[in-house]
Amino acid sequence: MPIARPRRNTVRTAASTLGALSLLVALSACMDSATDTVPASTVAPPSATTAAAEARINIKGFSFIPQDLTVRPGAKINVINSNSVPHTVTATDGAAFDTGQIAPGQSVTFTAPDTPGSYAFICSLHPRMKGTLTVA
Numbered sequence: 001m002p003i004a005r006p007r008r009n010t011v012r013t014a015a016s017t018l019g020a021l022s023l024l025v026a027l028s029a030c031m032d033s034a035t036d037t038v039p040a041s042t043v044a045p046p047s048a049t050t051a052a053a054e055a056r057i058n059i060k061g062f063s064f065i066p067q068d069l070t071v072r073p074g075a076k077i078n079v080i081n082s083n084s085v086p087h088t089v090t091a092t093d094g095a096a097f098d099t100g101q102i103a104p105g106q107s108v109t110f111t112a113p114d115t116p117g118s119y120a121f122i123c124s125l126h127p128r129m130k131g132t133l134t135v136a
Contacts, residue, residue, distance in 0.1 A: 055069055056078045057078070057079045059082060059087045062083065062129055064129060066131075067131045068132045069132075072112070073113065075112045077111070077112055081103065081105065087102050087123045087125060089131075091133075092120040096113050096119050097111070097121070097133075098110075117134075118133075119133045
C-alpha cells in the first residue's frame with residue numbers, strides 16, 4: 001500500500017503558522033516584561049507644583065499667568081513680559097522678591113525665597129495685577 005505524503009503547501013503553511021505563533025508569543029512576553037519594569041509611580045499627572053530648576057510666570061493681558069504658582073525653596077523663576085508696557089513682580093511684603101521693571105518683550109529671573117510659605121505679589125506699576133507664590 002502506498003504511503004500518503006503531505007502536500008508541500010500544507011507543510012509550509014503549518015511551519016509558517018508555527019513560526020508566526022512563536023513570534024507573537026515572544027513579542028507578548030517582551031511587552032509584558034517591559035510594562036512590569038516601569039513602576040506606575042514614574043508617571044505623574046500635571047501639577048501646580050514646579051519641581052524643575054526653573055519655573056515661569058508670563059505677563060499677558062495685564063495678568064500673571066499662572067496667577068498662583070507653587071515652587072520649591074530657592075527655585076529660579078523666569079518672568080516674561082508679553083505686554084506692551086513695563087511690569088514688575090513684587091512681593092507685597094516688599095522684602096521677599098522684586099524683579100524691578102521688566103520692559104515689554106523682555107524677561108528676568110529671580111530666586112524664590114528659601115523659607116516655605118505663601119507670598120502675595122503684585123505689579124507695582126499696576127497694583128490690580130495680583131498673584132501668589134507658594135514656596136513648599
